[in-house]
Amino acid sequence: MLGPVMIDLQGTTLEDEERERIAHPHCAGVILFARNFEHREQLLELTRRIAEVKRPKPLVAVDHEGGRVQRFREGFTRIPPMRALGRRYEREPEAALNEAREMGWLLAAELRAVGVDFSFTPVLDLDRGVSGVIGDRAFHRDPEVVARLASALRHGMGEAGMSAVGKHFPGHGAVAADSHHELPVDGRPLAAIEEDMRPFVHLIRNGLEGIMPAHVVYRRLDTLPAGFSPYWIRAVLRGRLGFQGAVISDDLSMTGAAVAGTPLERAKAALGAGCDMVLVCNEPEAAGRVLHGLRLEPDPARGLRLAHLHGHHPIDVNRLLRDPRHARAAALAERLWARA
Numbered sequence: 001m002l003g004p005v006m007i008d009l010q011g012t013t014l015e016d017e018e019r020e021r022i023a024h025p026h027c028a029g030v031i032l033f034a035r036n037f038e039h040r041e042q043l044l045e046l047t048r049r050i051a052e053v054k055r056p057k058p059l060v061a062v063d064h065e066g067g068r069v070q071r072f073r074e075g076f077t078r079i080p081p082m083r084a085l086g087r088r089y090e091r092e093p094e095a096a097l098n099e100a101r102e103m104g105w106l107l108a109a110e111l112r113a114v115g116v117d118f119s120f121t122p123v124l125d126l127d128r129g130v131s132g133v134i135g136d137r138a139f140h141r142d143p144e145v146v147a148r149l150a151s152a153l154r155h156g157m158g159e160a161g162m163s164a165v166g167k168h169f170p171g172h173g174a175v176a177a178d179s180h181h182e183l184p185v186d187g188r189p190l191a192a193i194e195e196d197m198r199p200f201v202h203l204i205r206n207g208l209e210g211i212m213p214a215h216v217v218y219r220r221l222d223t224l225p226a227g228f229s230p231y232w233i234r235a236v237l238r239g240r241l242g243f244q245g246a247v248i249s250d251d252l253s254m255t256g257a258a259v260a261g262t263p264l265e266r267a268k269a270a271l272g273a274g275c276d277m278v279l280v281c282n283e284p285e286a287a288g289r290v291l292h293g294l295r296l297e298p299d300p301a302r303g304l305r306l307a308h309l310h311g312h313h314p315i316d317v318n319r320l321l322r323d324p325r326h327a328r329a330a331a332l333a334e335r336l337w338a339r340a
Contacts, residue, residue: 002028002056002302004271004296006248006279007287012038014049017284022053024291028277028306029059032116032119033071040114040317041073045116059104059309064111064119066103072114077330081189082123084340086148097152099332104156106329112161113317119157120212120248120308122150124166124199125173130262136340143195145147147202154203161312165210165248166203169237171196172214179215179256182224186218192224192329193218201241209308210246211237212277215256224273228260233274246305249278264293276302 003026009018012035021112030050037043051057062071067081073077085103089096104122112118125131125265127138139149154164170193178186186193212225226232227249239241250257252266260266263286267278271294280287320326 001298001300002059002277002306003291004028004277004302004306005267005287005291005294006031006277007284008033008060008281008289009036009046010284012042012046013037014046019049019053021284021288021291022050022058022074022141026291026294026296027058029061029117031279031281032060032062032106033281034073037072037075039306043072043114044317046146051115054336056307057310059306060115060117061309062111062116062119063121064107064116066107066124067119069137072111077106077333078111079103080147080333080336080340081136081336082139082153082229083127083136084336085153086127086138086145088336088339089140089145089149093148097148099336100149100152101156102325102329103336104153105159105172106156106326106333108157108160108162109315109320109326112154112311113315113320115314117311118163118210119163120165121157122153122164122166122170124150124203125168125171126196126199128173130176131178132176133171133180134173140171143198147199150199151203151206154206154208160315162168163209163309163311164203164247165212165309166208167212168214168216169197169200169211170214170218172216176217177249179225180254183256183259184214184216186216187220188218189220191312204241204243204245208243208245210248211243213237213249213308215250215254225256225259227257227275228266228269228273230273238274244305246276246309247274251279251281252290253280253282261285266296271296276305280294
């Protein structure tokens, strides 16, 4: 059974100490960054080495949304920022939905071909013109447009054998602060926040596999950031919205998470609030302390939710590059970039 902690790696190969951490029963898998990537063949070898560490196979994830947030570049198609699809929707809605589906397939197929199970995408935040860290990562300002485009993107990802993880619940678009560097506080009432939640509600009703809560305090509802909040995770996400998929914390090393204490205390707080998996990145020693410091009873339901994030039907990279759909989708991505 997969554990509740996802860690990162320092370089382009798997070191002995990292292999030991992945082998720990509490480790669910690895999130990859640009520093772990040189070229496609190296990345495929790295994911193969990770897969050999234990059974069930560790999860391999990445932040690979397109635009500013695309960790792998050389040998991968440049995925446009999602705002390009939102602008396309304003002119030709049905064409934009078809293009979102193709971008989802392209993004997922190229990742699956190098052994990556899932990407933390789509961004379901609304583009309110407030948050610089969200900005063009969001599809649109209108929650209905976000819901439709994100659903189409997710459908394409599913065609390539990849689950989707929507973020940042219940919505990060209305705060200017960047949770990587400070703790954002959203002072709006629930009625206003519910507009931000509408894309999440739509995708949950259609079987969304994963959700990442925001490191944001919604102070009229709770004093804790959503990722540490039983109110947001258990009462709203699980209870009111009936979400059955995996809940995955944002990186516990971010400044927005510091309110919960040490890395181990943050992990305990997030898991206690209802997260199924926590990310501990950029601090290898902290990751080790979290893995060895947690005392958890086996949770088969959590293990099943995480196992569902494993990629399906492996894709051979050479066959993918010969696929006419890949050529068409890559050309579409370039056109969308030009429009962006």
